[in-house]
Amino acid sequence: DTGVSQDPRHKITKRGQNVTFRCDPISEHNRLYWYRQTLGQGPEFLTYFQNEAQLEKSRLLSDRFSAERPKGSFSTLEIQRTEQGDSAMYLCASSLGTQNTEAFFGQGTRLTVV
Amino acid sequence: AQTVTQSQPEMSVQEAETVTLSCTYDTSENNYYLFWYKQPPSRQMILVIRQEAYKQQNATENRFSVNFQKAAKSFSLKISDSQLGDTAMYFCAFMKQQAGKSTFGDGTTLTVKP
Numbered sequence: 001d002t003g004v005s006q007d008p009r010h011k012i013t014k015r016g017q018n019v020t021f022r023c024d025p026i027s028e029h030n031r032l033y034w035y036r037q038t039l040g041q042g043p044e045f046l047t048y049f050q051n052e053a054q055l056e057k058s059r060l061l062s063d064r065f066s067a068e069r070p071k072g073s074f075s076t077l078e079i080q081r082t083e084q085g086d087s088a089m090y091l092c093a094s095s096l097g098t099q100n101t102e103a104f105f106g107q108g109t110r111l112t113v114v
Numbered sequence: 115a116q117t118v119t120q121s122q123p124e125m126s127v128q129e130a131e132t133v134t135l136s137c138t139y140d141t142s143e144n145n146y147y148l149f150w151y152k153q154p155p156s157r158q159m160i161l162v163i164r165q166e167a168y169k170q171q172n173a174t175e176n177r178f179s180v181n182f183q184k185a186a187k188s189f190s191l192k193i194s195d196s197q198l199g200d201t202a203m204y205f206c207a208f209m210k211q212q213a214g215k216s217t218f219g220d221g222t223t224l225t226v227k228p
Contacts, residue, residue: 004158031214042118042205042218043159056214091159103216105151105159 004106006092012112013082020078021109025094032075033103034067035091043091049075082113116141116208120219127196128227134181135191135222137206143167145211148182148189153221154202162204165189196226 005024013019025032030051035043046065047057051072064082069075079086089110093103117140127133139148150162165173165182172180177197181190193200203223207216 033214035218040220042120042207042220043216045215045217048214050214058215093159102161102164107158 004092004094004104006090006106006109008109009107010110010112012114015084015113016081018078018080019082019111020076021090021092021111023075023077023092023094023106025074025092026096026104027073029094029096029104030072031095031097032069033093033095034075034077035093037089037091037108038087046077046090079111082111084113087111087113116143116210116217118206118208118217118219120206120222122222123220124223124225126225126227127193129196129198131196132192132194133196133224135193135204135206135224137189137191137219139187139189139206139208139217141187141208141210143210147209147211148180149207149209149216150178150180150189150191151205151207151218152200152202153205154199159205163191193224198226198228200224201226 007022033048034046037043047067049069064080067077089108091108093105095103119138146167148165151159152162153159163175163178177194179192203221205221206219209216
């Protein structure tokens with residue numbers, strides 16, 4: 001297993017367009033997390049899944065954001081009608097079980113909205 | 115809500131010396147976990163060390179150790195015998211027990227100088 005992978009690594013889009021990111025977690029991990037990181041700040045929680053169930057979603061997440069994990073494996077994060085303020089690094093992480101074990105992070109998708 | 119504060123945006127240390135990174139947090143929880151993550155330039159975040167709040171003994175991982183002061187809500191990271199590969203951004207993070215998300219500080223950029 002090569003760890004958590006995210007695709008694409010970089011995305012430039014025009015304001016108002018929709019974008020979708022994909023995350024493939026470590027195969028046996030049942031928890032999957034999405035975070036957003038802007039320059040000079042720490043990761044900010046967006047949402048997380050246990051298997052296919054979305055258990056928590058940040059109140060900071062507007063209705064333009066949606067995430068899915070349809071079969072409890074990979075996940076997608078979609079941003080509709082992108083805004084310049086959406087420009088950030090989007091990080092995915094996964095972990096095993098419910099014992100607050102180590103979260104393994106992907107390299108992230110850097111989104112630039114122009 | 116929990117908050118995590120890292121008061122040192124940037125630090126530097128000479129190779130082979132020791133450096134301590136500070137972290138304070140605010141919570142009303144009694145059972146939780148604290149983490150230090152390392153994010154090298156253009157690479158994914160990895161876990162450095164973890165501390166369970168119910169454990170009085172400070173966690174250690176080779177050259178990395180923590181000073182966990184529960185009453186003071188302080189969780190500092192000590193790096194001994196600093197190496198050039200320790201150059202990275204370091205994030206302190208908090209997770210309450212049985213929760214999914216972590217709350218991160220804004221990070222400390224550490225530069226190890228030869």
